[in-house]
Amino acid sequence: MPNALIIAPQWIGDAVMTEPLLRRLHARGERLTVGALPWVAPVYRAMPQVHEVVEFPFQHGGLQLKARRSLGKQLQGRxxxxxxxxxxxxxxxxPFLADIPKRIGYLGEARVGLLTHRLKNPKAKPPMVAFYSALSGEPGIEADRPALRLPAPNVDAVLQAHGLAAGGYVVFAPGAEFGPAKRWPHYGELAASLQQTIVLLGSGKDVPFCEEIAARAPDRVLQLAGKTALLDAFALxxxxxxxxxxxxxLMHVAAAFGVPQVALFGSSSPLHTPPLSDxxxxxxxxQDPAYQPPLDCAPCFERVCPLGHFRCLTDVSAERVLALL
Incomplete structure (x- = not known):
């Protein structure tokens, strides 16, 4: 059984979208170890095809060559x-420093000599699940969909700890690490319109916005942003x-669990990173022909609206989302 090391992406959503690739590699007999940054590592613990998760001691920015050389030496021969x-x-x-004989990846920033098997980056932004699955070298990747699994007792225990029953509440995930051009501004209005219990999930950065939402319906909102471990957020x-x-x-997490969801897109594109769930x-x-004037500026893939109006999200009303729910 060949042993394979997976170098994971640094974003939670991207990590979820790599699951079909890992499923393909596992199905053909590869024993998978995932190397991931600490905040992404829990995603791979929800993938049963992963044999081991190694948390990398690296930070954002810089090569940190000394730390990579030290870890590479530890991984040699594995x-x-x-x-x-x-x-x-x-x-x-x-992988280069660990002297791993076969190193597969896309051509990127000056790394021709670091990879032994190189794929060309597509010119247009492709669906990301297929982008990752293509590294398997297998056909049929267009139909791949991520799936995550948590043991039922784990989900039950997390819900009980917060006084919740399965199917008895709605989750809002109002944050977006990328920037404000991905953040829908009307969660508070939607919270005030719903009658169900609402659970707010997100990181510590999302707490101020989540507290504003909670203030709109304080008797029905459970504000858990910044207060849960990642796998507990998955369970919720x-x-x-x-x-x-x-x-x-969290949009990709919900899709991977098959939970009914409404996904709100602004500066990014559902053609590139869709929630792959029926x-x-x-x-x-x-994509709304009735919306005028048309959003010729979308998708811009910018963190902040370059034109300053944020129409792509501001003009999505709470009533529209409520109707979908």
Whole structure:
């Protein structure tokens, strides 16, 4: 059985979208170890095909060559192949320093000599699941969909700890690490319109916005942003009646668990990072022929609206989302 090292992406949503690739590699007999940054590592613990997760001691920015060289030395002789999922130079360094004989990845920033098997980056932005699955070298990747699994007792225990029952609440994931051009501004209005219990999930950065939302319906909102471990947030999303989110990591988590959801897109595109679930409803004004004037500026893929109006999200009303729920 060949041993393979997976160099994981640094974003939660991207990590979820790599699951079909890992499922393909496992199905053909590869024993998978995933190397991931600490905040992404829990995603891979929800993938049963992963044998081991190694948390990398790296930080954002810089090559941190000394740390990579030290870890590479520790990993020498353990792996037959490495799959480098990010496109950066530093992500390809570790498999090279570990002297892994087969190193597969996309051509990226000056890393021709670091990879032994190189795929050309597509000119247009492709669907990301297929982008990752293509590293397997197998056909049929267009139909791939991510799936996550948590043991039922884990979900039940998390829900009980918060006084919740499966299917008895709605999750809002109002944050977006990428920037404000992905954040729908009307969650507070939607919270005031719903009668169900609402659970707010997100990181510590999302707390101020979540507290504003909670103030609109204080008797029905459970504000858990910044207060849960990532796998507990997964359990809360998995047990929800519905999830409402921006284009974010938790959107992909909800899709992978098959939870009914409304996914709100602004500066990004559901053609590139869609929630791959039959139970997902996508709202993107770019694709709405009734919306005038047309959003010729979308998708811009910018963190902040370059034109300053944020129409792509501001003009999606709470009533529209409520109707979908």
């Amino acid at each position: 792996f037959d192949a490495a799959y480098v999922l990010p496109n950066s130079l530093k992500s390809a360094l570790l 999303a998995a047990g929800a009646r519905h999830v409402v989110s921006n284009d974010s990591g 139970r997902a409803q996508v709202v993107w004004l770019k």
